[in-house]
Amino acid sequence: MEVPILKQGEYLIASIQSALTDADLLQLRDVLVEHVGRYRSRGVIVDVTALDVMDSFATRTLRDIAHMIRLRGAETVIVGIQPEVAFSMVQLGLTLEEVVTRLDFEEGIAYLNSKKAGSSTKLGSAIPRRTK
Amino acid sequence: MAAASSFASAEATLIATAISELARNIVLYAKTGEIILKIVENANRHGIKIVAGDDGPGIADLEQAMQLGYSTSGSLGLGLPGVKRLMDEFEIVSAPGKGTRVTVLKWRT
Numbered sequence: 001m002e003v004p005i006l007k008q009g010e011y012l013i014a015s016i017q018s019a020l021t022d023a024d025l026l027q028l029r030d031v032l033v034e035h036v037g038r039y040r041s042r043g044v045i046v047d048v049t050a051l052d053v054m055d056s057f058a059t060r061t062l063r064d065i066a067h068m069i070r071l072r073g074a075e076t077v078i079v080g081i082q083p084e085v086a087f088s089m090v091q092l093g094l095t096l097e098e099v100v101t102r103l104d105f106e107e108g109i110a111y112l113n114s115k116k117a118g119s120s121t122k123l124g125s126a127i128p129r130r131t132k
Numbered sequence: 133m134a135a136a137s138s139f140a141s142a143e144a145t146l147i148a149t150a151i152s153e154l155a156r157n158i159v160l161y162a163k164t165g166e167i168i169l170k171i172v173e174n175a176n177r178h179g180i181k182i183v184a185g186d187d188g189p190g191i192a193d194l195e196q197a198m199q200l201g202y203s204t205s206g207s208l209g210l211g212l213p214g215v216k217r218l219m220d221e222f223e224i225v226s227a228p229g230k231g232t233r234v235t236v237l238k239w240r241t
Contacts, residue, residue, distance in 0.1 A: 052145050055152040056211065084142035088149040092214035 003028045005035060010042040011112055013105075016050055025061040032065055036072045043112035044069050047105055049080030059094040066099040075115055076100065079108040139180070139240055147180060147238050150218040153211050154184035154234055162188020162231065172237065179220070179239035187231040194226060 001024060006013045012035055014028060032044055046062065048054065054062075066076040078101045081089075089095075102108045139147065151167060158165035165186025172181045191197045198213055212234070216222040219236040226232035 052141075053148045053152055055149055055156065056214075057156065082145075084145035087142060088146050088218060091146065091217045092149065092153065093217075094214075 003031075005031060007035075007039050007041070010040075010116070011109070012036065012039065012041045012044045013047065014044065015047040018050055019053065020051070020058070022057055022061075025058060029061055029065045029068065033068045033072060036069055036074045041074050042116060043074055044076045045105065045108045045112070046076065046078050047080050047108075048078060048085075049082070049104070051085065052082065054081070054085050054089060054094070056092065056094055059089060059096065063096055063099055066096075075112060077102050077108040077111050079103065079105050139238075143238065143241065146218045147182070150215045150236060150238075151182055151184075153215050154182065154236075157211050157232075157234075158184060158186045158188070162186035165231075177239050179237055181235065181237045183233065183235045185231065185233040190228045190230050190232055191224075191226040192228045194224060198224075 001018055001020065003014050003016050003020070003024065006015070012032065014032060016028075020028070028046075032046075035041065036044065044065075046065065048062075051058070062078055066078070069076045076099065078096065078099060080103075081101060100111060102111050151169075155167060158167075165184065165188065168183045168185075170181040170183070172179050198216070212224070215234070215236060219238050221235075221237040223235045224232065225235075
């Protein structure tokens with residue numbers, strides 16, 4: 001099943017609705033990486049609340065998605081990993097490494113907004129001021 | 133099936149994930165094989181038994197295959213030891229050219 005992707009301002013939201021095949025996951029990866037450029041998005045939220053199984057392939061593909069999107073200049077947040085899914089992932093030794101995860105959609109949006117605010121402040125303060 | 137045999141949802145997730153990994157190994161190394169699920173019962177408990185078998189190339193060094201991070205496919209090296217941790221009982225029979233048969237069992241708590 002194809003994952004619907006919504007454009008919400010500067011963000012893209014991919015809300016996974018049901019179990020995905022390997023091909024669906026790879027398609028999601030390709031579409032997101034392409035859409036980030038097309039819509040000049042700053043952030044991507046991948047909502048996995050509906051997934052009750054995340055095996056090694058799903059985990060690796062989500063990690064790849066986040067890394068590719070970072071290379072395209074945007075941030076990715078994975079939201080909604082269920083307690084039992086987290087448990088199985090840890091038992092299997094699967095990690096998302098430095099990929100950002102948040103409890104739910106709301107926290108994901110808050111994270112992206114804070115990154116946006118953070119980067120503009122940084123930009124402002126990064127202007128070198130030299131006083132003589 | 134795990135849910136139907138009244139496993140808690142967390143356990144059903146563990147079982148589904150283990151089956152997914154076992155199926156992945158079959159497709160990756162042997163191309164074809166079979167997975168048989170069975171409800172097992174004894175005097176005071178019941179559980180689910182999964183037998184994943186194939187007639188693929190088999191595994192030469194089982195001890196090595198059971199080490200965390202070992203993989204000859206170069207991609208997903210966490211399969212077997214991970215599955216072992218997910219389940220209560222784990223048995224593997226394999227020899228080069230003779231295929232592989234992994235039997236795992238999860239008891240309902």
